[in-house]
Amino acid sequence: MMKICPLCNTMYEPKFLCENCSGLLKDKGRLQEYLGPYSADMPIENYEYCTHIYKCSICGRLEKHEIRMVLY
Ligand SMILES: [Zn+2]
Numbered sequence: 001m002m003k004i005c006p007l008c009n010t011m012y013e014p015k016f017l018c019e020n021c022s023g024l025l026k027d028k029g030r031l032q033e034y035l036g037p038y039s040a041d042m043p044i045e046n047y048e049y050c051t052h053i054y055k056c057s058i059c060g061r062l063e064k065h066e067i068r069m070v071l072y
């Protein structure tokens with residue numbers, strides 16, 4: 001068994017609403033990917049959480065959401 005992020009593996013797609021305007025937040029991918037090559041060498045295995053960046057489609061607010069890894 002290994003731990004995987006259900007979002008990265010498109011097992012489900014949570015709907016988060018913007019705290020600012022209640023607009024629908026869109027998944028912009030993993031935090032590591034969003035930040036770019038400077039943190040690209042961070043290992044993703046054995047993490048309890050996979051951090052995803054969400055962006056509001058209306059006001060542009062960025063939010064981080066930590067997605068709990070599931071055993072697969
Ligand atoms: Zn993920």
Ligand SMILES: [Zn+2]
Pocket residue numbers: 018019020021022023056057058059060061
């Ligand atoms: Zn918003």
